[in-house]
Amino acid sequence: MGIQQREQALELSRELDSLPEQEAFERFFARIRDTEIPFYPCIHAADPLGMFRESFDALYILGRTVAFPMAIGLTMHLYMMSALAAAPLPSEVPLVKKRGRILRDLRQRRLLVAVASPAGRIGHRDEPSGDVVVEVRDGGYVARGRKAIQSMVSQADLLVFSAQVEGHGFGLFLARLRGEPALRQGPRVFSGPMACTDTRPLDFEELRLEEDHVLSLGPSQCDPLLTYAHAWFHALVSAVYLGGASRALEEARKFGRTVCLPDGRPVAGLDGFQMDVGRLVLELQTAVRQALSFGPEVARLTPADLPALSELEDLGAQIKYRATLTAEKLVGDARRLIGTRAMAADHPVGRLSGQILFGPLHPWVSAIVEREQGRAALGPGEYLGLPAG
Template sequence: MKNIITANGHPKAKDELKQVCKVLIEVEKTKDYPKFYSFLKTTKVPFISCYEKDVRKVYQESFRVLHRIGEVSIPVSVALSMHYYVLASFASYPFSKTSTVYWKREVLLNKIKKEGLLIANTGSVRTYKDASGNTKIMAKKENDSYIINGKAPFMSLAGIADYLVFTAELSEGSNAVFFIPSNNNSIVFEDSVFGDTMQGSFTKSVTFENLNVPSSNVIQLDQSEQERCEILVYQRSWFQALVPAPYLGAAYRVILQLKEFSGKKIKNGKTLSESERFSDTVGDLMIKYKAACQLCEQAGVLLEDFRVSNKSSLEKLFEASVVAKHFSTHYAEEIVNQTRSLMGTRFLTPGSITNKVYKEIVFGALQPMTDTDIRDYFGKQLMYKKI
């Protein structure tokens, strides 16, 4: 039985992914990341959702791609996970064919596929509100367009993506999703606090200054409170289910580095790999890795099982995605830390993949939902929900 990582996609897609990773390996040496993203857009790799309609296959292929790219670069894979989850959730949500939203979506998907467009988005809600003066994104209707003002603190692929996706609050209190080209003078990108640690992700803050967006580029979420909630929760579930892939890919790469190290390190006439104790330790790392992959795969199954207006299916999906994100990112971090203790100073060799991963692996648990959010959610489920 093929699992979420080894599942085979279309042969051409496999060849393209192999070439994408080959280019990325070279770009990691030069740090010319725009070159990588330009090449990526010439392939079908980022556009799985535009070609495949089976939700579970979309998830499996997307996860596999992000995992493989994560073996080379966490920042690049994390950035692409933002594109993947927005595109996948938008493409797979079961809008009614009689709705205007459905046809708007089909037109946009066709445009993305035909022109090879990458999407950046403003990310999920954070645990703490910003007291530094950052304003939320607001939209004001003027004739047949909207005027957007506000600031989002984090956006991956900023300045690289062709289109931006964000949710803004309308003056009457409802929300709408906006799709706009990124090359607009009313959009200002500024470097985020991560510096070189997440180089390649192009994570920046974005400010909208009287940005004019035509109504044709807007999907309103104000039809009903239930539908609005469903769409946003469904989208967040895709995010939580996909974002572990980069970190698990990196953790797996570290395990492979440990395997190579163990075959060369000799003590008392034996290689480290011949030690029973070492085998036991590596087994523990693989258990964590496999368990994390299984949790993610289960979230993919529930994405396929989601049904509109079915509160139970949405709740199960959301909780499965949160659990997958929580344990996967923590297990990935534990794998890296345990490997560091086994490899010692060799692990921290400047310029090594293990040293690079060590600095980046911590971002997994910090991405929303954070541990604080997750504990709060499940705590309230116990305290306030009837059992």
């Protein structure tokens, strides 16, 4: 990440971290559009490695602050726009001809995109369920149904959603969200430390769509695009959780340097404390380096690699699995090092203790990843444990 880009994220983080959470929520969305952070996919459309690294670093930095839940919401925008910008798709996919215009419009008008998560699992694993159904009508399309979970809903301008499509099996669409009367927002799904993800249900009440709203139609177009998008999600959401873990580590560091023993020596001078913190540093850096390995992998893909996209999705899922487990452990270990003061409501580690638990629950949930990997390893052939290729 360039110095100027990193400074944008650091400056915004310092500004937000001094505010109460709801005020930080309002300031975040007032300020984030003034930065280039949401528009890295537009700026680096031809450079997936740069796109990933700058997005990852920004989300990591924001995850260190009171903006943690807002950064989760922003991840949805960044992962989907990264996929729309860089997916190595054949020319017959409608998105290919539209994405240049979509990306220019997004950056020029400073627009944010919410993503309606599929109810089922996409691609080579399971067929998605029909939570929203699109009917072909009068030369266009009409969508009806409900999407149960999408973040950043009240703040986003556009919506990307998937649906069962009459005569096509499945489709992916980009539609207007802000001010659209046919999309009715429900109340926030989460309360407490994750309320500011702004996650809400959406009811589709005869939403009218035209050909211009279509990004892909049918399994042959949707499966590669959504598999690629899910891989980006796994890798980018890991940045927020690892950023939160790094903040917990920073709080342990400050505790060790400012709290003294009866003889006046700082706790940080104790050999045991140094070893404890050293173990946390090693665990964090190992998980961060694994997450950063996604960038070179995604950068080398071409349309000829579409049959192997499941390998990229597996890498993303493994990154998220390791990152979220590491983050949860680091926050717990930092809490134990600091003691009861870390459980105060206004202490960063106290706040993170309620947020970091959500990591394994993002799709794909850790239990599903564990089951699939176990089933594969227990097959009839020898299990070697090396990645394909």
